[in-house]
Amino acid sequence: MAVAVRKKSVGISFSQPRKKANGLLLRIAPSKEKYLRLYYYMRLTREFEKTILKLYRQGKIVGGAYTGNGNEATSVGSAFCLKKEDYLFPMHRDLGAHFVKGQSVRNLMLQHLGRGNSLTCGRDGTGHYADPSLRIYGNISHLAAMIPVATGVALASKLRKEKSVVMTYIGDGGSNVGDFHESLAMASVMKLPLVLIIENNQYAYSTPIAKQFIAERLSDRAVGYGIPGFTIDGTNVDEVYQVCSEAVDRARRGEGPALIESVTMRMHGHSAHDGAEYVPKKLLEEWKENDPVANIETLLLSKKILTPGLKLEYERKIADELDDAAQFALESPYPPAEEAAEGVFAV
Numbered sequence: 001m002a003v004a005v006r007k008k009s010v011g012i013s014f015s016q017p018r019k020k021a022n023g024l025l026l027r028i029a030p031s032k033e034k035y036l037r038l039y040y041y042m043r044l045t046r047e048f049e050k051t052i053l054k055l056y057r058q059g060k061i062v063g064g065a066y067t068g069n070g071n072e073a074t075s076v077g078s079a080f081c082l083k084k085e086d087y088l089f090p091m092h093r094d095l096g097a098h099f100v101k102g103q104s105v106r107n108l109m110l111q112h113l114g115r116g117n118s119l120t121c122g123r124d125g126t127g128h129y130a131d132p133s134l135r136i137y138g139n140i141s142h143l144a145a146m147i148p149v150a151t152g153v154a155l156a157s158k159l160r161k162e163k164s165v166v167m168t169y170i171g172d173g174g175s176n177v178g179d180f181h182e183s184l185a186m187a188s189v190m191k192l193p194l195v196l197i198i199e200n201n202q203y204a205y206s207t208p209i210a211k212q213f214i215a216e217r218l219s220d221r222a223v224g225y226g227i228p229g230f231t232i233d234g235t236n237v238d239e240v241y242q243v244c245s246e247a248v249d250r251a252r253r254g255e256g257p258a259l260i261e262s263v264t265m266r267m268h269g270h271s272a273h274d275g276a277e278y279v280p281k282k283l284l285e286e287w288k289e290n291d292p293v294a295n296i297e298t299l300l301l302s303k304k305i306l307t308p309g310l311k312l313e314y315e316r317k318i319a320d321e322l323d324d325a326a327q328f329a330l331e332s333p334y335p336p337a338e339e340a341a342e343g344v345f346a347v
């Protein structure tokens with residue numbers, strides 16, 4: 001692995017893990033059912049994005065197509081810790097989190113294909129939607145601009161005594177924007193129920209992390225705000241789930257925010273148009289050995305939670321769901337041209 005994943009906590013430590021299994025320090029191992037749901041969502045995310053790339057290459061997707069290949073354990077494992085009443089503010093690599101929070105395959109397909117009956121009525125082709133019924137507030141494009149919004153929602157939750165936690169994400173690149181720091185300054189002092197996850201996927205577009213920061217770990221920034229900081233292996237769903245659970249529980253108890261750096265690799269280009277020739281092939285080959293979806297599959301097969309037969313059943317179920325959603329979206333109309341700008345500009 002080119003970038004060592006350091007697991008030592010800084011600042012205020014999380015409680016100590018209770019037992020050790022499969023070389024992982026586990027606090028509370030997910031139950032068999034939870035493991036299978038984690039697996040389903042990670043596999044669904046991977047396959048959904050493959051479908052999106054295929055449709056993009058066929059010219060059926062207008063605009064950009066982003067994937068979170070390499071990030072499935074982070075997006076799924078983190079959102080898995082949330083309850084219905086919690087708020088999710090996902091970024092552009094977090095498709096899996098939308099599924100976990102309850103968004104349907106059809107809605108996300110309509111959204112990616114920009115159809116008139118999508119959640120943004122065809123105004124967007126990725127994840128820039130809000131679905132208040134599920135408490136999902138999809139990404140604001142301007143990097144880090146979503147963090148103060150999420151912080152504001154965390155403040156509202158606290159004032160209303162809702163006990164709802166707000167989870168949001170930012171990339172390694174985006175974590176250098178001022179909004180990131182301003183939000184943590186406020187959230188820490190006010191002990192807001194905010195969990196901020198930095199997805200350190202080694203690149204911000206074509207800029208490698210070595211040209212972005214010289215700190216040893218991005219989670220070290222937590223020290224400056226007096227909050228817990230944790231660096232985790234973002235390809236390991238067990239680790240993501242357990243550390244995020246701890247951070248979410250802590251936030252719910254009113255003990256304030258946490259910062260989690262999840263180390264992973266952006267296995268594709270920035271978006272579908274980007275061949276990422278600037279990423280050394282050797283680096284990609286090394287990270288390929290640590291594919292999060294293959295990792296959970298191997299783990300569950302070794303624990304006999306997943307059998308080859310059950311794996312096939314999941315694959316078929318997911319293929320059917322994706323066929324249904326793609327067909328439904330392709331048959332759905334674009335918004336009428338005269339309505340396309342409605343609700344976009346304030347008049």
Ligand SMILES: Cc1ncc(C[n+]2csc(CCOP(=O)(O)OP(=O)(O)O)c2C)c(N)n1
Pocket residue numbers: 093141142143170171172173174175177199201203204205266270
């Ligand atoms: C303030 C701002 N600057 C630049 C951009 C253009 N932009 C969009 S994504 C991106 C790279 C983001 O890298 P990172 O934060 O590491 O997230 P990743 O895409 O790697 O997940 C850039 C430069 C933007 N959207 N907002």
Ligand SMILES: [Mg+2]
Pocket residue numbers: 171172173199200201202203204205266
């Ligand atoms: Mg990045």
